[in-house]
Amino acid sequence: MLEAEDVSVSLGGTQILSGVDFSAACGSVVGLVGPNGAGKTTVLRTLRATLSPDSGTVRVAGEPIDDLSSKEVSRRVASTPQATTLSFDFTVEQTVEMGRTPHLGRFERADEDDDDAVRAAMERADVAQFADRTVTSLSGGERQRVLLARALAQETPVLLLDEPTANLDVNHAVRTLELVTDLVAEGKTAVAAIHDLNLAARYCDELVVLSDGEVRAAGDPREVLTSETLGDAFDAETLVTRQPGTDAPLVTPLPDRAPIDRTVHVVGTGTQAAAAVARLVAAGSSVTVGVVPAGDAAAERARELDCPVVTVPPFAGVDSNARARATELAREADAVVVAGDVGDANQSVVAAASRLVAVAGEGVPRVESERTTVTTVESLPAAVADCSPPPRDADDPVPRSQEQQDRY
Numbered sequence: 001m002l003e004a005e006d007v008s009v010s011l012g013g014t015q016i017l018s019g020v021d022f023s024a025a026c027g028s029v030v031g032l033v034g035p036n037g038a039g040k041t042t043v044l045r046t047l048r049a050t051l052s053p054d055s056g057t058v059r060v061a062g063e064p065i066d067d068l069s070s071k072e073v074s075r076r077v078a079s080t081p082q083a084t085t086l087s088f089d090f091t092v093e094q095t096v097e098m099g100r101t102p103h104l105g106r107f108e109r110a111d112e113d114d115d116d117a118v119r120a121a122m123e124r125a126d127v128a129q130f131a132d133r134t135v136t137s138l139s140g141g142e143r144q145r146v147l148l149a150r151a152l153a154q155e156t157p158v159l160l161l162d163e164p165t166a167n168l169d170v171n172h173a174v175r176t177l178e179l180v181t182d183l184v185a186e187g188k189t190a191v192a193a194i195h196d197l198n199l200a201a202r203y204c205d206e207l208v209v210l211s212d213g214e215v216r217a218a219g220d221p222r223e224v225l226t227s228e229t230l231g232d233a234f235d236a237e238t239l240v241t242r243q244p245g246t247d248a249p250l251v252t253p254l255p256d257r258a259p260i261d262r263t264v265h266v267v268g269t270g271t272q273a274a275a276a277v278a279r280l281v282a283a284g285s286s287v288t289v290g291v292v293p294a295g296d297a298a299a300e301r302a303r304e305l306d307c308p309v310v311t312v313p314p315f316a317g318v319d320s321n322a323r324a325r326a327t328e329l330a331r332e333a334d335a336v337v338v339a340g341d342v343g344d345a346n347q348s349v350v351a352a353a354s355r356l357v358a359v360a361g362e363g364v365p366r367v368e369s370e371r372t373t374v375t376t377v378e379s380l381p382a383a384v385a386d387c388s389p390p391p392r393d394a395d396d397p398v399p400r401s402q403e404q405q406d407r408y
């Protein structure tokens with residue numbers, strides 16, 4: 001168990017951390033997230049006692065860290081630094097052996113247990129194959145894994161990781177965080193500063209959102225990673241949905257462009273239609289969806305994003321009521337987007353569109369006509385933006401449906 005109690009730190013006369021308060025339980029990974037300069041590294045330095053707070057206390061297993069000698073701290077807390085600052089020409093094995101220092105007396109030589117710990121740490125961090133190479137000959141990502149191996153060789157109950165995945169390819173990033181979750185499953189406590197919010201959401205039991213040296217939110221990633229909190233901490237617009245196949249939040253930063261202020265009705269099912277819904281909402285459009293079977297990915301995404309959706313029970317067929325409601329939404333929309341499998345039952349909904357935008361894929365040939373623009377999910381907002389603009393104001397509405405346009 002690691003606790004930061006009301007920790008405040010100033011450096012060079014500037015207040016860096018103010019009243020930081022959180023704890024990491026045994027067997028859990030706590031992620032520190034926040035913008036550059038938020039204070040994540042400073043928190044980690046305080047947790048490993050290389051920085052003394054002006055006020056507040058850090059406790060390891062209930063003991064104030066300031067009461068421990070540096071060797072005692074090193075037996076309890078291991079850390080990997082943010083930057084790979086290993087400039088000396090040690091081999092990988094020699095570097096990992098340094099993790100054993102807190103366990104050795106001043107003139108004591110490493111014994112078999114130490115060798116075993118070093119070997120095991122190199123295996124777990126996937127650097128055993130580099131054992132005899134010099135650290136300076138390794139890539140940034142490989143060095144990062146050597147630093148993790150060094151921390152593992154220290155065999156401490158607490159691990160502090162500063163950007164453990166920063167230089168890693170996606171495979172090693174996932175493997176590293178899976179290793180961390182395995183380690184905490186064995187009883188360790190981990191605190192990791194992680195920039196990638198989606199990896200943090202997936203692998204951390206709890207997140208602490210820091211900005212300007214203060215904790216903005218802390219707790220379960222599903223509760224903490226909201227657009228409001230992220231807007232407050234990062235000063236950025238984000239769309240928060242769910243990662244496919246898990247309950248973990250998926251954070252998509254929204255471009256700082258003018259919103260595509262259109263009403264769009266999406267017809268189609270599956271992940272492609274779901275992606276179209278998310279992309280359009282992210283671009284600032286008002287989106288409706290249907291007819292779609294309840295529980296389909298597109299229906300779920302629409303529900304998450306508060307988009308009106310016409311659903312029917314799965315395998316029940318489309319009743320006339322549902323079809324009429326969806327047709328009305330399609331007729332009212334500036335554009336109808338078809339994505340994924342549209343289904344025969346939705347052909348009349350598609351037919352009500354004044355402008356059709358199709359996402360390239362299987363269903364497209366069925367709806368292609370001179371009214372149709374074919375595009376990709378990524379380019380959907382631009383294609384929709386080319387459709388008729390929304391009303392200028394309530395007194396001078398721009399007609400929306402083909403019928404209205406003909407009359408106009």
Ligand SMILES: Nc1ncnc2c1ncn2[C@@H]1O[C@H](COP(=O)(O)OP(=O)(O)OP(=O)(O)O)[C@@H](O)[C@H]1O
Pocket residue numbers: 011012014016034035036037038039040041042043
């Ligand atoms: N010795 C120092 N003197 C003055 N200010 C400092 C000192 N060390 C760090 N800072 C400032 O403290 C703030 C927090 O830095 P810190 O490295 O903890 O942030 P961070 O959240 O880890 O950032 P990043 O995501 O960019 O790594 C920054 O504004 C930094 O410039």
